[in-house]
Amino acid sequence: MTRLACAGRVRGSTLDVPEDEWVPEARRLQREGWWFEGLWATAGERPSVRACWGRPGELLLATSACPEGTFRSFTSFLPAADWFERAARDRSGLAPVGHVDPRAFLFHDTYPPGHVEGAPLDGDARAQRSSYAFVQHQGAGVFEIPVGPIHAGVIEPGHFRFTTTGELVLDLELRLNYTHKGTLTLVRGRRLDHAARLLERLSGDNAAAHALAFSSAAEAALGLDVPNDAQDVRTAMLEAERVYNHLGDLAGIATDVAFSAGASHFAALREACMRWNARLFGHRLLMNTVVPGGLLQAPSVEAWSEYATALDALTPRVESAVRLVTEHSGLRERVEGTGVLPRASAELLGCVGPAARACGIARDARADAPCLAYDRIRVTPSLRSGGDVASRMAVKVDELRASLGILRSIARDAPIVGPAAAVVESGEGEGIAAVEASRGAVLAWTRVADGRVVDAYQRDPSFLNWRGLQQAVHRNIVPDFPLINKSFNLSYSGSDA
Amino acid sequence: MGDPLTERMRRGSYVEDDPRGGTALTWSPVVEDPSAYREGVCPTPALTRDALDLGACIFCKACGRAGVVAWRAGVPVPGERRVPLVVGARAADLPALRTRLAKLEGVFGRSLAVRHLDVGSCNGCDVEVNAATSPVTDLERFGIRFVASPRHADVLLVTGVVTRNLAEALVRTVEATPEPRAVVALGACAITGGIFVGSPHVLGGAHALVPVDVVVPGCPPPPESILAGLLEAASLLEARRRG
Numbered sequence: 001m002t003r004l005a006c007a008g009r010v011r012g013s014t015l016d017v018p019e020d021e022w023v024p025e026a027r028r029l030q031r032e033g034w035w036f037e038g039l040w041a042t043a044g045e046r047p048s049v050r051a052c053w054g055r056p057g058e059l060l061l062a063t064s065a066c067p068e069g070t071f072r073s074f075t076s077f078l079p080a081a082d083w084f085e086r087a088a089r090d091r092s093g094l095a096p097v098g099h100v101d102p103r104a105f106l107f108h109d110t111y112p113p114g115h116v117e118g119a120p121l122d123g124d125a126r127a128q129r130s131s132y133a134f135v136q137h138q139g140a141g142v143f144e145i146p147v148g149p150i151h152a153g154v155i156e157p158g159h160f161r162f163t164t165t166g167e168l169v170l171d172l173e174l175r176l177n178y179t180h181k182g183t184l185t186l187v188r189g190r191r192l193d194h195a196a197r198l199l200e201r202l203s204g205d206n207a208a209a210h211a212l213a214f215s216s217a218a219e220a221a222l223g224l225d226v227p228n229d230a231q232d233v234r235t236a237m238l239e240a241e242r243v244y245n246h247l248g249d250l251a252g253i254a255t256d257v258a259f260s261a262g263a264s265h266f267a268a269l270r271e272a273c274m275r276w277n278a279r280l281f282g283h284r285l286l287m288n289t290v291v292p293g294g295l296l297q298a299p300s301v302e303a304w305s306e307y308a309t310a311l312d313a314l315t316p317r318v319e320s321a322v323r324l325v326t327e328h329s330g331l332r333e334r335v336e337g338t339g340v341l342p343r344a345s346a347e348l349l350g351c352v353g354p355a356a357r358a359c360g361i362a363r364d365a366r367a368d369a370p371c372l373a374y375d376r377i378r379v380t381p382s383l384r385s386g387g388d389v390a391s392r393m394a395v396k397v398d399e400l401r402a403s404l405g406i407l408r409s410i411a412r413d414a415p416i417v418g419p420a421a422a423v424v425e426s427g428e429g430e431g432i433a434a435v436e437a438s439r440g441a442v443l444a445w446t447r448v449a450d451g452r453v454v455d456a457y458q459r460d461p462s463f464l465n466w467r468g469l470q471q472a473v474h475r476n477i478v479p480d481f482p483l484i485n486k487s488f489n490l491s492y493s494g495s496d497a
Numbered sequence: 498m499g500d501p502l503t504e505r506m507r508r509g510s511y512v513e514d515d516p517r518g519g520t521a522l523t524w525s526p527v528v529e530d531p532s533a534y535r536e537g538v539c540p541t542p543a544l545t546r547d548a549l550d551l552g553a554c555i556f557c558k559a560c561g562r563a564g565v566v567a568w569r570a571g572v573p574v575p576g577e578r579r580v581p582l583v584v585g586a587r588a589a590d591l592p593a594l595r596t597r598l599a600k601l602e603g604v605f606g607r608s609l610a611v612r613h614l615d616v617g618s619c620n621g622c623d624v625e626v627n628a629a630t631s632p633v634t635d636l637e638r639f640g641i642r643f644v645a646s647p648r649h650a651d652v653l654l655v656t657g658v659v660t661r662n663l664a665e666a667l668v669r670t671v672e673a674t675p676e677p678r679a680v681v682a683l684g685a686c687a688i689t690g691g692i693f694v695g696s697p698h699v700l701g702g703a704h705a706l707v708p709v710d711v712v713v714p715g716c717p718p719p720p721e722s723i724l725a726g727l728l729e730a731a732s733l734l735e736a737r738r739r740g
Contacts, residue, residue: 108662121697126664126706150666152645154613154626157663178662179617182698194540197557198692204621204717248627261501267631268511274628284628284719285621288557296562320507324499493619 004061005223007216007433008371015062022049022064023072029053030078034060035363036350037434038443039084040457041071041092043118049094050457051081052432052443056368059432061445066094073099080350083463087497091117091185103132106180106496117185135173137163142170145478149178156492160481167477172470179496187456192218193291193423195453199444200287203460203494205248208234208241209437210494211290213444214458216371218292221431221448222424226294228373229415233298235373236410237286238435239403244273245438245489246396246403247318252486253393254325257334265321272314280307294420304414311408318404322397335389339484341472342387351468352461353440354395355488359387365441369434377406379436387472389487425451437461439490460494511632524556526566533564541685541692552688552702555716608640609731612650612674616667617699618657622684622717626654629720641727647673652730654723655709658686658693659700671707677737679710679730683723688712 004012017025030036037052037059049071053060064071073096074081085096086105093116107115113130115121134144142165149157159175183202187195195218200211212234219226226234251266274284280299281289289296299307325331341351343359356363364381366374382398384391428449434441440461447454469488473481526549534546543553544560560566613626629636630643644650647670659667671680682703685691690701703709710733713726 110661110664121661125661125700126668149663150614150670154623154630154643156615156618156620156623157666178666179615179657179660180662180698181617181658181660181693182696183693186693186696190540191537193559194537197540197555197559201619201621201692204619205624207619207621248624261505264511264632265504265508268508268633271511271628271631271633285624285717287621287716288555317508320499320504324501324504327499491620493617 004059005220005429005431006059006369006371007220007431008369009057009375010369010371010434011058012432013058013060015060017062017064019064019066019068019071023074025062026051026074026078029060029062036074036078036080037441038457038459038463039074039081039088040445041066041088041094042455043092043094047092047094049088050445052445054368054434059369059434061432069093070095070097072097075099075101079348079467080464083467090115093117104130106177108132108177117182132175134161134175135163135171137171139165141165158492162478162481164478167479169473169476169478169481172473172481174466174470176466176492177496179493181493181496184456184458184497187453190453191423192293192448192451192453195456196291197288199456199458200290202458202497203462203491204285204287205245206241206437206439206442206460206491206494208237208286208290209435209442210444210458210460211287212238212372213433213435213442214446214456215290215292216433216435217431217444217446218424218448218453219431220433221429221446222292222427223429224293224424227417228376230294230298230417231373232410232413232415233295233417234290235377236407237281237289238372238437239406239410240273240277240280241286242403242438243400243407244270244277246400247273249396249438249486249489250322250325250393250400252489253335253389253483254331256483256486257331259325259328259331262321262325262328262331265317265324269314269317269321272310276307276310279303291420291423293424295417296419298415298417298419301414301416304411308408308411308414311404311411315404318400322400326393326397332390334480334483335393335487336386338389338480339472339476339487340386340388341468343385345471346387346468349467349471350464351440352464353437354392354399355465355468356440357381358384358391358395360385363441365434365436369441371433371435377409379406389483392487423451427451428454439488440465458497460491460497462490462492462495463497465490466495512635512638513633524568524570526551526554526561526568528565529567530564535563538563538565542689542694543685550689551714552712553685553691553694554714555685555692608642609652609727610644610650611641611652611654611727612644612647612670613654613656614647614667614670616655616657616663616687616703617660617693618684618686622656622687625715625717625720626656626683626723629723631720634720634724636724636727639724639728641724647671648675650674651678651734652727653678653680654683654727655680655687655703656683656717658690659703659705661698661700664700664706667703668706677734679733680707681711681713681726681730682709683713683715683726684718685714685716688714691716
């Protein structure tokens with residue numbers, strides 16, 4: 001076992017696993033209390049598969065060579081691995097042996113059957129070359145409702161296949177990856193600062209989290225130290241991102257139960273916060289600012305001081321909007337007991353973020369894998385046990401308050417940081433980081449050399465939580481789906497990568 | 498318990514007359530020192546030795562730090578593009594905008610119906626489209642409303658780089674929108690492919706598959722630019738009708 005370069009105060013280790021030990025080793029790690037963080041594969045001269053595991057304060061990266069072009073699948077005993085293995089197969093061509101689902105994942109019907117990343121693509125980009133078989137349910141009164149990829153609102157594209165009896169949802173099958181842009185391949189060979197620009201666009205609404213996760217991983221790989229003041233500013237960005245996203249989610253839930261009076265207040269608060277993002281960090285969605293090694297711009301003393309005053313004024317507005325929404329009997333009737341994600345399912349599927357904490361799973365990367373300023377700013381995961389829409393709302397309200405508290409304290413300290421020095425151009429290494437975004441942890445792994453990305457993997461929390469949404473919809477009625485969906489509010493682009 | 502009416506009275510109206518909200522910046526980038534240009538300065542295809550194409554630019558200002566382009570506050574000069582380059586509404590334009598919108602009724606017999614269509618965005622543009630409908634920017638006050646089906650739409654507001662997996666959806670959605678219609682490409686990705694150019698899984702901007710009438714640069718464009726783009730599309734439809 002050798003050391004794994006982890007961002008922040010996290011103990012990292014690597015494990016070289018012989019090919020035939022891949023599954024027994026995973027089962028052993030599970031028994032020892034490690035949770036599954038993700039899996040990806042690299043093709044090339046020495047094809048290999050990697051699985052990342054976590055425990056409080058620790059990350060472990062297991063690697064196995066795949067000389068035969070295959071690896072043993074975890075999915076039968078670890079359902080969380082399902083999509084990871086299918087995505088790894090499509091990206092690398094390495095086949096997960098024993099995986100029950102051979103269907104194409106990233107590449108839809110205009111790609112040739114069995115297409116693998118890097119294989120030549122030519123001809124008409126609209127001609128159908130393959131087809132996709134949805135799961136079929138049969139029986140009296142069973143029917144299907146296909147929805148999407150183009151949805152009726154201002155939302156990202158994806159296909160939902162509901163199987164219902166009357167109003168009751170028996171099953172929901174998701175077909176995603178419509179927005180697959182090949183970002184994780186496109187980033188190879190890019191300069192580190194340009195890579196941050198590209199990877200933050202994995203999911204625009206979590207741009208800060210993605211840029212910070214990648215930058216922290218690259219800094220760990222190169223052994224770069226970032227001063228505390230810069231880490232404080234970065235932490236403020238991450239918390240500001242959580243605030244505007246949670247405000248948007250609360251507005252969305254109110255909208256989806258037709259309580260527009262409640263939604264308006266949250267939407268206005270969200271706009272106010274996005275303008276502060278622009279004022280403090282130069283961008284409404286916090287893009288274009290974080291680079292490996294530091295920040296390209298940071299707030300002035302005056303900006304911090306005005307922000308501290310503004311936060312004092314925002315807080316009572318947030319509180320009265322929260323009261324308006326959470327105490328509304330009509331809204332409570334819709335959200336309580338709706339869309340329950342059972343804790344056991346959430347654990348099996350590796351769910352993260354507010355969705356996991358709403359069913360009592362005490363995981364939060366800010367506490368479990370503290371980087372940025374979270375070794376100094378302690379965060380206690382906010383927990384609920386119901387697993388329903390109301391619990392997810394309650395967790396987000398708690399986190400909104402906590403994040404505003406962190407922002408107030410950073411704004412009062414007013415850390416002053418100069419722009420990052422020249423672009424990093426030397427050194428090489430491999431690093432990993434976990435950063436808690438508004439939806440859960442972004443996991444970033446990267447290998448860098450001479451100021452460029454050699455290889456990278458970045459897991460958006462949505463990639464795990466979509467499976468949780470599928471479970472939460474069971475036995476609910478179709479008209480409650482938008483509400484349940486909004487309570488998860490997952491990223492398509494982040495998941496489709 | 499909170500009461501919606503009391504809260505409404507306490508907060509008053511959120512709507513702002515100035516669609517910029519006084520905070521958004523408009524940039525007027527100008528290539529100032531082509532000799533400082535080096536391959537790889539720009540993370541997108543926007544910058545060439547002597548020109549910056551705002552239709553591909555993500556406004557990261559890497560070219561500014563490299564000394565090639567001067568980023569000054571101001572209204573950008575539209576570049577040589579096939580379609581109008583719309584950069585943002587100014588407060589001073591508002592009375593004129595209102596008059597133009599009043600004319601929409603004569604064009605369509607009703608308000609302007611917009612269908613949002615994400616063909617592969619990172620969701621950043623979608624965040625800003627939602628922000629444009631917030632009670633602060635409040636597009637609906639201008640008679641612009643978002644509809645659930647392309648069959649109800651006058652304008653298609655396209656966000657994102659066209660992915661191979663959504664090419665068919667883009668073409669069919671445009672075909673499902675009745676004439677007269679206008680297609681607005683919102684953001685660098687929908688205009689040219691932006692930062693995703695070079696991936697084999699994207700086909701580029703929306704114009705690769707459908708005719709585009711108006712482009713709105715930005716990554717993502719802020720709400721005031723979205724408003725300006727939609728108004729431009731409305732004027733275009735009006736002009737076509739007079740044709």
